[in-house]
Amino acid sequence: MLNNDVTARALIAFHHTKTNRLDFTCHEVINSPVEGGFTLGAGRAFSEEDKETLVDLLLNIDAGVEFIDTRILIKSRSLLAWYNPPQVIDVLFRDAVHKAPIPGLIFIASQGKLRCFAFKGKGRPTPDTKLFMAPMGNMYSSGSFCSGNCDVPKDNTIASIPGWERFVLQCVNTHMGIKVLKTPTNYDEVIAFYKDLSDTGANKFPAAQLLPMLAKGVQLTLKDAVSTGGEE
Secondary structure (H helix, E strand, O other): OOOOOOOOEEEEEEEOOOOOOEEEEEEEEEEOOOOOOEEEEEEEEOOHHHHHHHHHHHOOOOOOOOOOOOOEEEEOOOOEEEEEOOEEEEEEEOOOEEEEEEOEEEEEEEOOEEEEEEEOOOOOOOOOOEOEEOOOOOEOOOOEEOOOOOOOOOOOOHHHHHHHHHHHHOOOEOOOOOOOEOOOOOHHHHHHHHHHHHHOOOOOOOHHHEOEOEEOOEEOEHHHHHHHOOOO
């Protein structure tokens, strides 16, 4: 494969058996005067940037530039978390649409799966921000959603954010999979709850109605939700 039209580099991996540290050196592959032969040039220690580039190549990730949305909380290869401050939206039900306030929401997308939680206040969430059930329909206890026949994003890139938000905020709330508010308990009562907010012109969600997101009886924080992964 090596000829005058092909350039190549070789990686040598060094594994320390006691510390388990893994390091690499990069070497130019130099054609030898002997046909078909080659030698390795001097090694260069792998930098952190080299490692990032190698992982991107292996995962077939585009190394292009992305502008970071100011709402981004966490961005890694396997997970993306962002938030929306409290807002007034059209809350869609099977036979009704009510323009009403909703609390701030935190979205966590990983491996084509989305979880969504509410939080109190309107400031930027921190790792210690306490999480509450998102007061929406079609939800499971982990904060994930029944997607039905919705076309949802398959990744957790920044470009997928509008698609995930449409899925949560613009899909019809067809049923209440779990109890998501303190007082309203069933689907019809949740509709009436949002109708009352709409009819009274409310512009702030009643935070006292939010239910804590619990795990083994303890309220989750954003840091907890990220570390647990949200498995059912």
